Amino acid sequence: MKKIGKLIDILEWTCMAGSVAGLLLIMVLTTVDVFMRKFTAYSVPSLFEMVSDYLMVALVFLAISRVYRLGGHVRVTLLERALPHTGRQILQRVMDAVAFLFFLLMAVMGWESARSAMIFQEVSSSVLAYPLAPAFFIVPVGAGLACLRSLQALVFGSVHGR
16 A cells, blocks of 8 residues: 555656646746847747646646645634544545545546547637647646545545645
8 A cells, every 4th residue: 555655646746846847937938928028029929828728727736636635725624623633533534535526526527628628629719729638638637646645545544744
């Protein structure tokens, strides 16, 4: 079972690297665009669309599993503090089950959207008309990994960092 946990960790860190790369690309491209607009009459074509269609999706969905592992998603803990230790453990297991179902639904629906975009060869509405299917495939990758992480928490108890 430790090997499975290590594999999930490696996949999670790989996805996290993709998320960080997305953030760095957003910063670099935006900076380049600002300087180009300031000092020339040109700008980076379709920057807004590229950032919103690809890079923001990568930034959010490739990091979703790591954020779950660290307990960084929004939670209401008012009731949790009032429960005894065993009650908190039971509540945490219930929340892990709900998270698993949510991430599973997100992964399945994301897969269907990505598959549809690939079959129908959907392209962006920008001047560059780049394909959208690769960006759509990021959603089931990130949500699927978060699904594995929440299943790990559900089966083996709390994951490290929470």
